[in-house]
Amino acid sequence: MKIINDVKILIVGLGLIGGSYAQALTDLGYEVGAITRSQSSIDYAIEKGLIAHGTTEVSREYVQSFDIVVFALYPKVFVEWLEKYQGYFKPGALLTDVTGVKGAIVYQIQDMLRPDVEFVAAHPMAGREVYGVQNADKSIFRNANYIVTPTKKNTREAIEECKSLGKVLGFKTIAELSPEEHDEMIGFLSQLTHCIAVSLMTCKDSEHLVDYTGDSFRDLTRIAKINEDMWCELFLMNKKELLAQMDLFIDKFTELKSSIESSDTERIKSIMRTSTKRREFFDKK
Amino acid sequence: MKIINDVKILIVGLGLIGGSYAQALTDLGYEVGAITRSQSSIDYAIEKGLIAHGTTEVSREYVQSFDIVVFALYPKVFVEWLEKYQGYFKPGALLTDVTGVKGAIVYQIQDMLRPDVEFVAAHPMAGREVYGVQNADKSIFRNANYIVTPTKKNTREAIEECKSLGKVLGFKTIAELSPEEHDEMIGFLSQLTHCIAVSLMTCKDSEHLVDYTGDSFRDLTRIAKINEDMWCELFLMNKKELLAQMDLFIDKFTELKSSIESSDTERIKSIMRTSTKRREFFDKK
Numbered sequence: 001m002k003i004i005n006d007v008k009i010l011i012v013g014l015g016l017i018g019g020s021y022a023q024a025l026t027d028l029g030y031e032v033g034a035i036t037r038s039q040s041s042i043d044y045a046i047e048k049g050l051i052a053h054g055t056t057e058v059s060r061e062y063v064q065s066f067d068i069v070v071f072a073l074y075p076k077v078f079v080e081w082l083e084k085y086q087g088y089f090k091p092g093a094l095l096t097d098v099t100g101v102k103g104a105i106v107y108q109i110q111d112m113l114r115p116d117v118e119f120v121a122a123h124p125m126a127g128r129e130v131y132g133v134q135n136a137d138k139s140i141f142r143n144a145n146y147i148v149t150p151t152k153k154n155t156r157e158a159i160e161e162c163k164s165l166g167k168v169l170g171f172k173t174i175a176e177l178s179p180e181e182h183d184e185m186i187g188f189l190s191q192l193t194h195c196i197a198v199s200l201m202t203c204k205d206s207e208h209l210v211d212y213t214g215d216s217f218r219d220l221t222r223i224a225k226i227n228e229d230m231w232c233e234l235f236l237m238n239k240k241e242l243l244a245q246m247d248l249f250i251d252k253f254t255e256l257k258s259s260i261e262s263s264d265t266e267r268i269k270s271i272m273r274t275s276t277k278r279r280e281f282f283d284k285k
Numbered sequence: 286m287k288i289i290n291d292v293k294i295l296i297v298g299l300g301l302i303g304g305s306y307a308q309a310l311t312d313l314g315y316e317v318g319a320i321t322r323s324q325s326s327i328d329y330a331i332e333k334g335l336i337a338h339g340t341t342e343v344s345r346e347y348v349q350s351f352d353i354v355v356f357a358l359y360p361k362v363f364v365e366w367l368e369k370y371q372g373y374f375k376p377g378a379l380l381t382d383v384t385g386v387k388g389a390i391v392y393q394i395q396d397m398l399r400p401d402v403e404f405v406a407a408h409p410m411a412g413r414e415v416y417g418v419q420n421a422d423k424s425i426f427r428n429a430n431y432i433v434t435p436t437k438k439n440t441r442e443a444i445e446e447c448k449s450l451g452k453v454l455g456f457k458t459i460a461e462l463s464p465e466e467h468d469e470m471i472g473f474l475s476q477l478t479h480c481i482a483v484s485l486m487t488c489k490d491s492e493h494l495v496d497y498t499g500d501s502f503r504d505l506t507r508i509a510k511i512n513e514d515m516w517c518e519l520f521l522m523n524k525k526e527l528l529a530q531m532d533l534f535i536d537k538f539t540e541l542k543s544s545i546e547s548s549d550t551e552r553i554k555s556i557m558r559t560s561t562k563r564r565e566f567f568d569k570k
Contacts, residue, residue, distance in 0.1 A: 125499035126499065127500075144499065144500075145496055145497055145499070173496050175496050185494075186497075189494065189498045189502040190501055192485075193485070193501040193502050193505045194501065195538065195541055195542070195545075196481060196485065196505060197501070197505065198556060198557055199534060199537040199538040199541050200477075200478070200534060201559075201564050202537050202560050202563065203473070203533050203534055204473065207566055209470075209473075209566070210567050211430055212410065212430055212432060212460060212470045212474060213474045213567075214410035214411065214474065215411075215412075215429075216475055216478040216479065216482070216507075216508045217475070218567060219478075219504045219505070219507055220482065220504070222504055222564075223501045223504070224564045225560070225564040225568070226560060228554040228557035228561070231557065232550055232554050235545055236548055236550070236553075239546075239548070243545060245488075246538070246542050246545075248489075249485060249488055250535070250539075252484040253534075253535070254535075255484075256480055257531050257535075260480075260521065260524060260527065260528060260531075261524075261528060263521055265517055268513070268517045269514070272483055272511045274487050275486040275487050275509040275510070275511060276509070276511055278486050278490070279486050279506055279507075281492055281494070281495050282495050282503060282506070283510070
């Protein structure tokens with residue numbers, strides 16, 4: 001990244017992820033400011049030393065003082081924000097985001113954006129089941145993956161700048177995917193898994209289940225505690241891909257079910273061997 | 286439990302669970318012996334102080350020296366063992382097990398068993414994705430649940446003895462269920478979750494997935510690394526219940542899928558709210 005003293009970074013949206021970005025970047029020596037809806041989040045973040053300053057008002061004077069702007073908003077609010085305030089950016093500013101869907105927003109944003117600023121989309125694959133800047137914790141980036149999703153409109157320089165942002169934040173792996181590859185991958189790895197967890201958790205009343213459960217049900221439903229506004233928006237903005245991944249899962253689940261139904265021992269064991277072998281890639285890393 | 290000095294405990298099957306039982310009971314001061322197939326497991330367990338003695342040969346002299354016998358075998362091998370060697374038990378011996386299915390074995394065993402010994406079935410809801418006595422670790426029982434599944438043939442005294450075994454092993458919750466309730470519960474909490482994890486893990490080739498994944502996919506597939514011989518046997522011995530639980534899950538998953546398909550925001554959010562509320566019971570405990 002550019003020399004620390006020269007770079008001022010603005011976080012728009014001071015929740016769990018925005019707050020964790022702020023903490024990591026402030027600790028590295030950057031001057032970090034924030035714009036967010038609630039004054040109490042600003043107050044908390046200043047008190048805890050996550051940001052140097054912040055405001056609930058979007059003003060030209062404040063926005064144009066930053067070289068890098070990170071958007072940590074829900075997708076629709078993010079697009080609306082840009083429509084309203086893109087005139088305020090400093091010429092040459094680099095914009096990036098943390099949004100969990102890409103195809104539905106990246107092209108739209110790049111098409112409408114001023115030609116003298118650049119937006120490189122990114123998705124930090126980190127999170128927790130808790131929300132708000134009060135839970136900000138830069139350690140969630142450690143051992144996590146960071147995906148940059150550039151398009152043909154992006155310059156190599158800005159892409160590299162965005163990737164080095166991921167590096168300094170502490171991510172373990174920095175990957176580059178097209179928005180479409182990202183959406184397929186995330187439809188499978190993240191959205192499908194949330195659909196599975198939610199469906200499993202709603203199968204039965206659970207008050208008594210906790211006395212009988214082992215770790216497997218706990219693990220599979222950790223993410224069933226879910227922010228319904230954010231995830232509903234993410235699901236619907238990636239609907240086509242998510243539905244395709246859900247169908248793929250139903251196929252595989254139904255195949256296993258049929259082999260149990262017909263007591264096809266060899267088929268069941270063969271599926272389990274594939275599963276065991278594929279899971280091993282995750283233990284090596 | 287009875288006075289420690291008076292009680293000798295035999296573990297039949299020295300794998301992860303049998304070995305962890307042995308460790309916990311030896312550390313409490315009981316004299317613990319073992320019968321298992323491989324001499325190297327016996328040697329390891331003696332060297333590490335998990336057992337006082339052990340053998341790969343099943344002899345009347347050895348078996349009849351024990352007051353409590355814990356079977357930590359696969360279900361079919363367990364039943365075969367009893368058919369062959371039940372004549373060896375000390376009169377009045379208490380038998381228990383760790384088997385993951387109950388209806389398919391408990392009645393059969395109690396029907397064929399000598400009248401002067403008693404079998405109280407139990408299921409410790411603990412495990413790991415690794416196997417063998419080399420991975421034995423009594424700490425897996427801490428915070429875990431222990432389910433006893435008595436029938437009308439059991440005496441209250443033996444049931445309580447078996448429950449207090451769960452207590453001294455260090456389990457957090459000791460519950461009592463009928464074999465049928467157990468099989469429904471475990472079909473849902475444990476077997477269905479393994480089916481989901483295995484199906485999810487077999488959806489796609491995984492070598493490259495690990496660079497993009499967040500924690501959710503990791504959590505949902507931890508148990509996809511699976512012992513195919515044991516789990517295939519458990520699935521087929523609880524087939525009717527497992528298939529019913531798989532159908533229930535498919536119903537809920539399909540319901541969520543339909544509401545995404547029709548962009549029914551209110552329905553999606555309502556499912557997510559139910560899921561969030563039900564998951565909270567697991568965080569309180």
